[in-house]
Amino acid sequence: MRASGAIAMNAERAGEVRIHSESDIVATRRTVRTAATQLGFGLTDVTRIVTAASELARNIFLYAGSGIMRWEALDTGGRIGIELTFEDRGPGITDIEQAMEAGYTSGGGLGMGLPGAKRLMDEFEIASEIGKGTIVTAKKWHRRLGDSTS
Amino acid sequence: MADESISVVKVRDVLMVTMPADPDDASVSALQMKVLQMMEQYEATGLVLDISAVETLDSFFARTVAETAQMASLMGGRTVIAGMRPSVAITATQLGLTLGSAMTALDVDRALDTLTDAGQRGNSHER
Numbered sequence: 001m002r003a004s005g006a007i008a009m010n011a012e013r014a015g016e017v018r019i020h021s022e023s024d025i026v027a028t029r030r031t032v033r034t035a036a037t038q039l040g041f042g043l044t045d046v047t048r049i050v051t052a053a054s055e056l057a058r059n060i061f062l063y064a065g066s067g068i069m070r071w072e073a074l075d076t077g078g079r080i081g082i083e084l085t086f087e088d089r090g091p092g093i094t095d096i097e098q099a100m101e102a103g104y105t106s107g108g109g110l111g112m113g114l115p116g117a118k119r120l121m122d123e124f125e126i127a128s129e130i131g132k133g134t135i136v137t138a139k140k141w142h143r144r145l146g147d148s149t150s
Numbered sequence: 151m152a153d154e155s156i157s158v159v160k161v162r163d164v165l166m167v168t169m170p171a172d173p174d175d176a177s178v179s180a181l182q183m184k185v186l187q188m189m190e191q192y193e194a195t196g197l198v199l200d201i202s203a204v205e206t207l208d209s210f211f212a213r214t215v216a217e218t219a220q221m222a223s224l225m226g227g228r229t230v231i232a233g234m235r236p237s238v239a240i241t242a243t244q245l246g247l248t249l250g251s252a253m254t255a256l257d258v259d260r261a262l263d264t265l266t267d268a269g270q271r272g273n274s275h276e277r
Contacts, residue, residue, distance in 0.1 A: 025175065112245060
């Protein structure tokens with residue numbers, strides 16, 4: 001299905017997945033795949049978005065234990081995109097700059113979750129407070145209006 | 151929770167394993183153990199990990215696939231990872247993933263050639 005400059009009337013605009021268990025990482029991937037596909041993203045961009053979501057959902061499961069992923073359709077003056085928000089009330093990130101360095105890990109991961117997810121998305125923000133939690137917001141835009149080939 | 155089943159077929163001395171499209175982490179880990187046990191059980195000298203169905207290769211999945219190849223190598227089996235989709239290859243590269251020193255092939259056919267030296271005997275798969 002091609003995007004024609006506007007999101008289809010019957011398309012869902014937002015959704016969420018609560019992350020409590022490892023299987024919720026799969027649930028996050030499936031929800032995000034469906035959302036990105038219906039928003040008209042091409043296969044490669046869908047794969048990028050879903051892979052980023054998988055890394056961020058796993059981070060929540062590994063470091064915070066539980067949290068929530070929300071997605072929202074973006075439609076700002078002709079540009080269509082998707083915004084993913086990953087929120088947890090975990091321990092927070094002590095040093096965000098360090099956490100964004102490839103290869104750095106504090107929890108036995110590969111250390112490419114955050115920097116990798118950032119590379120796959122167009123916009124990426126982290127807000128974190130020690131002892132309060134972390135919110136990661138990531139956006140992906142259609143490369144060109146109505147282009148679903150990339 | 152229903153795990154996606156994996157298919158394992160032995161052709162000559164090569165074990166061919168089809169990776170599920172979207173497995174959870176526990177299934178991926180279980181799959182690694184199962185593959186290594188089958189290597190021993192069937193006395194395989196080669197292993198083809200077919201990832202052509204895989205739609206999302208994140209860092210955990212990629213690490214497990216690369217590790218499985220290394221482990222099979224320690225057991226005396228050559229491993230070829232076959233069939234990565236273009237969209238997955240693009241994403242994996244941007245994410246910074248590598249599959250270590252594992253051999254790769256475009257598809258299972260070519261992977262089997264590599265492992266059975268059929269390719270050197272005249273590219274019998276070319277039609």
